[in-house]
Amino acid sequence: MSIRTVSTQAFSDQKPGTSGLRKKVPVFQQANYLENFVQSIFDSIEAPKGATLVVGGDGRYYNREAIQIILKMAAANGFGKVLVGRGGILSTPAASCVIRKHNTFGGIILSASHNPGGPKEDFGIKYNRTNGGPATETVTEAIFTKSKTITSYRILDAADVSLDALGSSTLGEMKVEVIDAVSDYAELMESLFDFNAIRALLSSGFRIKFDAMHAVNGPYAKDILEGRLGAAAGSVMNGIPLEDFGGGHPDPNLTYAHDLVEIMYGDNAPDFGAASDGDGDRNMILGKHFFVTPSDSLALLAANATLAPAYKKGLAGIARSMPTSAAADRVAHALNIPCFETPTGWKFFGNLMDAGKVTLCGEESFGTGSDHVREKDGLWAVLFWLNILAARKQSVENIVREHWAKYGRNFYSRYDYEALPTEAANGVMQHLRESFTSLTGKSFGKYSIKTCDDFSYTDPVDGSVSKNQGVRILFSDGSRIIYRLSGTGTEGATLRIYLEAFEADVSRHHLDAQVALKELIEIALNVSELKSRTGRDKPTVIT
Numbered sequence: 410m411s412i413r414t415v416s417t418q419a420f421s422d423q424k425p426g427t428s429g430l431r432k433k434v435p436v437f438q439q440a441n442y443l444e445n446f447v448q449s450i451f452d453s454i455e456a457p458k459g460a461t462l463v464v465g466g467d468g469r470y471y472n473r474e475a476i477q478i479i480l481k482m483a484a485a486n487g488f489g490k491v492l493v494g495r496g497g498i499l500s501t502p503a504a505s506c507v508i509r510k511h512n513t514f515g516g517i518i519l520s521a522s523h524n525p526g527g528p529k530e531d532f533g534i535k536y537n538r539t540n541g542g543p544a545t546e547t548v549t550e551a552i553f554t555k556s557k558t559i560t561s562y563r564i565l566d567a568a569d570v571s572l573d574a575l576g577s578s579t580l581g582e583m584k585v586e587v588i589d590a591v592s593d594y595a596e597l598m599e600s601l602f603d604f605n606a607i608r609a610l611l612s613s614g615f616r617i618k619f620d621a622m623h624a625v626n627g628p629y630a631k632d633i634l635e636g637r638l639g640a641a642a643g644s645v646m647n648g649i650p651l652e653d654f655g656g657g658h659p660d661p662n663l664t665y666a667h668d669l670v671e672i673m674y675g676d677n678a679p680d681f682g683a684a685s686d687g688d689g690d691r692n693m694i695l696g697k698h699f700f701v702t703p704s705d706s707l708a709l710l711a712a713n714a715t716l717a718p719a720y721k722k723g724l725a726g727i728a729r730s731m732p733t734s735a736a737a738d739r740v741a742h743a744l745n746i747p748c749f750e751t752p753t754g755w756k757f758f759g760n761l762m763d764a765g766k767v768t769l770c771g772e773e774s775f776g777t778g779s780d781h782v783r784e785k786d787g788l789w790a791v792l793f794w795l796n797i798l799a800a801r802k803q804s805v806e807n808i809v810r811e812h813w814a815k816y817g818r819n820f821y822s823r824y825d826y827e828a829l830p831t832e833a834a835n836g837v838m839q840h841l842r843e844s845f846t847s848l849t850g851k852s853f854g855k856y857s858i859k860t861c862d863d864f865s866y867t868d869p870v871d872g873s874v875s876k877n878q879g880v881r882i883l884f885s886d887g888s889r890i891i892y893r894l895s896g897t898g899t900e901g902a903t904l905r906i907y908l909e910a911f912e913a914d915v916s917r918h919h920l921d922a923q924v925a926l927k928e929l930i931e932i933a934l935n936v937s938e939l940k941s942r943t944g945r946d947k948p949t950v951i952t
């Protein structure tokens with residue numbers, strides 16, 4: 410076995426976004442494409458010789474091939490050991506858990522999250538640092554800079570390593586340890602939640618359905634829900650990870666998790682339903698004929714946190730992304746703990762958690778998490794809910810309705826306009842920014858505008874400032890309209906409009922969100938001139 414230095418030429422498009430480098434599989438399959446990026450990572454992170462690395466992915470198409478390349482390159486770049494999940498599998502939260510538990514020099518996660526997989530679909534790669542969270546912007550910038558000037562990479566000439574049996578082997582001087590993908594994560598979950606209480610709930614006739622969407626969480630859910638907690642066989646559906654996610658779109662929302670939604674809204678529906686995404690970090694929570702918005706879910710977990718052993722002593726604070734509804738703020742206020750409003754994206758939460766300022770965090774886009782890892786965590790949210798349900802012995806719907814009665818209801822919806830011409834989308838944002846002065850003080854029926862701004866965030870830990878994070882129209886009664894351009898869309902521009910109306914009156918809590926938000930939606934379309942500027946009169950997706 411010998412180390413080979415391969416001459417290469419730089420690609421110009423390897424700029425990692427907030428979730429790493431995401432491209433179509435054929436792009437990654439170009440000669441030297443993945444290798445260039447991996448070498449750029451290794452050259453940027455300054456790992457000490459003999460360091461340990463974690464490697465795993467969500468099992469999508471090209472996962473295994475990529476892992477073989479990364480292993481041989483890690484061996485040629487001086488790593489002493491790599492922990493790799495069996496079959497090359499690690500969910501994103503499990504990878505974060507393994508990095509933290511084994512104190513490794515970070516890890517490489519292969520995933521394109523909730524995007525479809527397959528030979529013509531998406532693939533992705535990112536480096537997570539030693540705290541288990543995504544690399545800092547300084548590191549991703551360094552990786553990108555390196556990728557533009559790279560002229561060679563190092564790789565070991567060796568046969569592929571078997572990833573299917575647990576245990577150690579060597580690759581040159583490096584040790585490869587194939588670990589059980591589930592056990593470290595499952596042990597962490599057992600340490601956080603009252604598994605005895607959940608077991609008792611599940612044996613009392615309480616029925617659950619978890620849709621793994623043919624993605625990475627299948628084995629995790631089967632081991633934990635059906636194995637350790639004794640949920641009836643078949644409680645986990647679509648539980649075998651497939652390279653193309655069965656042709657589906659592994660994103661847990663009312664549109665894409667339609668199999669589960671049909672069951673939960675059908676006759677004889679189970680008591681609790683949930684789904685997670687491609688790499689297992691997102692979650693959707695359902696009750697019998699009932700949908701819990703991610704914003705409400707965060708608020709509710711916070712309000713009931715002390716029912717779970719890990720959070721018995723209370724929370725240090727809560728953080729939510731700016732477009733997420735202010736339902737969590739109301740709970741934080743009642744608990745007399747701080748609530749942080751951060752820009753969209755998970756990286757802002759990591760700093761707050763490392764500094765001990767927050768325990769729980771969440772986004773309206775089906776992401777919830779806590780300081781147990783440094784990624785959002787789908788199955789963790791499901792177990793947290795089951796813990797609360799076991800303690801309160803009420804239905805999902807009753808728990809949510811009681812929450813609204815106590816704190817008020819934040820009606821919430823998001824409208825996505827996908828694949829807009831970039832210029833038109835930028836035009837909408839520009840027009841809004843130019844309208845701040847004329848809009849301030851203006852009234853539309855019962856709504857009057859208090860202020861408008863472009864959200865800016867100063868990180869309370871490192872002082873860094875993030876500007877232009879979304880246009881906010883804030884109304885006197887606490888209602889909000891927010892406009893933001895997506896940072897993850899792959900075609901043209903995606904404009905998101907987030908709508909939120911606060912309602913204290915319990916007699917109006919039964920209303921459908923779209924009905925309750927009707928006036929705000931009209932205002933949002935009107936002031937943005939969306940239709941005339943983009944030609945669209947209907948959103949692509951409403952959540």
Ligand code: G1P
Nearest residue numbers: 753754755772774895896897898
């Ligand atoms: C979307 C979500 C955001 C999430 C990100 C990564 O980003 O809106 O909350 O953190 O995916 O999962 P966006 O496309 O809005 O930039």
Ligand code: ZN
Nearest residue numbers: 522523688690
């Ligand atoms: Zn994801």
